[in-house]
Amino acid sequence: MSVKTVNGGYVIDFTLNHERFRETIPAPHNKTAAKRIEEQEAIYKMAISLNDKAIASRFPNSKIMQKAFDNGCNYTIHDYSNIWFKQKQLNWSHTTIRGYTQKYNSYIKPNWGNLILNEFKASMFDEWASECLLSGKSINETRNVLSQIFKRAYFDGVIESNPVERIERYKQEAHEPKPFNSEEITLILGELPAPHKQFFQFALYTGLRTGELLGLRWEDIELNKQAAHIRVNITSGKEKAPKTKGSIRTIELHDLAYDALQTLKKTKFFDSHRVFIDPRTMKEYKYADGLRKYIWKPTLEKLKIPYRYPYQCRHTYASMMLSAGKNPMWVAKQMGHADWGMIRKIYGRWLN
Known part of the structure; x- marks a missing residue:
């Protein structure tokens, strides 16, 4: 058993059970590196002698480990x-x-x-x-x-x-959006109390994703320009940046989205940080499931409106904008898509 110095590193060399194991490891020539390589050699020898895959798994790139453990295929x-x-x-x-x-x-x-x-x-x-x-x-x-x-x-x-x-990929069924019509929107917003009314009114007239709605901050809003900067997202209770570059964007606020914010600022549910807060706790939302279970679903049931997930608010916005003749590229930018390919694919029947 030995550790030899070679150009650019060290060679671990030892024989175990009549089989030779040899590996070159790039490392600087100093006492610290030499000691580390010697310790690594001892671990290699122990793993092989004990046939211990737990030890071997610490060195998945090691040629010695590959050779020793059934030619590198002893892992489940x-x-x-x-x-x-x-x-x-x-x-x-x-x-x-x-x-x-x-x-x-x-x-x-x-x-x-x-x-x-x-x-x-x-x-x-x-x-x-x-x-x-x-x-x-x-x-x-x-x-x-x-x-x-x-x-x-x-x-x-x-x-x-x-x-x-x-393995070939399996066919995925495309589910066509089921947006709310104008009559349903009027009924829903007429039934919801503040601040839930403002939350869903803003959702229906911006098309923001649920996590973007929860993460929206007043510092991201420019009411004088009727614009909102989408910079953060709440997912599984944690704040993080949006997943893609296209999702980090500035959107133009529809008049009804703008009105929702103006109304919200005049209520007792106004908070200086998050735009939308939970009225029961007066704290920011971490999850949206409570909104769906205890506010959204009972409202649709009461109004006898066929149930759709709140995410259909996003689809409703896109279909409304396209039906109104808005440029698909503009809609794509508002929605946070990199190009209008997804708009064409998902909302094709609403395109002029």
């Missing part, structure tokens, strides 16, 4: 999901972490988590997909998580190919 899908998640999670938003975790724990882990990476076959996924009752969208999202786990293992040289690439 669950083993490598932990490696992938640990390496990548710092680049993900809170909602991405939540979505990936849900798909993995609900579908991937119980079905294939215990399989060795190279035991998984594309047909296993297709068989599962044919029997499950999930939508095409959910199946594709599960496929995406599984593919990323295998892609990480492939890039680390642990497996020779990514089997998920052999």
Whole structure:
């Protein structure tokens, strides 16, 4: 067993059970680096002698570990999901972490988590997909998580190919928007008390996403210019920047959206920070589910209006603007889309 100095780094070299293991590690030539490499060598030897994958997983890029552990393929899908998640999670938003975790724990882990990476076959996924009752969208999202786990293992040289690439994407059904008509809007806004009336009036006449509505601050509003700057988003109780560059935007306020703000400023529900606050607690909203369950849904039931999620307020705004002859590019900018492709795809029947 030895550690040798070479140009640009060190070579770990040892023999265990009549097999030689050798690896070059780039590092500066100093005492600190030399000590670290010696300690790494000792850990390698221990992992191999004990056949301990938990130790080996700390060095997924190590050629020695790949060679020692069944030619680099002694990991289960669950083993490598932990490696992938640990390496990548710092680049993900809170909602991405939540979505990936849900798909993995609900579908991937119980079905294939215990399989060795190279035991998984594309047909296993297709068989599962044919029997499950999930939508095409959910199946594709599960496929995406599984593919990323295998892609990480492939890039680390642990497996020779990514089997998920052999799985075709499943057809996703497009659901056409179901906007509210003018009569329904009048009934809804007539039934809602302040400040819920102003919240949904603003939603219907700006098309903002739910998280954008919750995150809106008075400092983002320029009433004299009848404009709002969309800069923050509330998702799962946390404030963060909007997901895409196109979502960071300045919108023109419709007259009825402007009126909602002017009215709100004159009520006892005015807060100097957030535009919309919970009237029960007089604090900012962290989640919108309470609004949907206890305000929106009972109102539609009382008015006998067919139920649609509050997100249809966004679709209502887009359809109203397009029906009024607004330029699709202007509508796309108002909605936070990078171009008008999504407008054409989703709201095609409202285009002149």
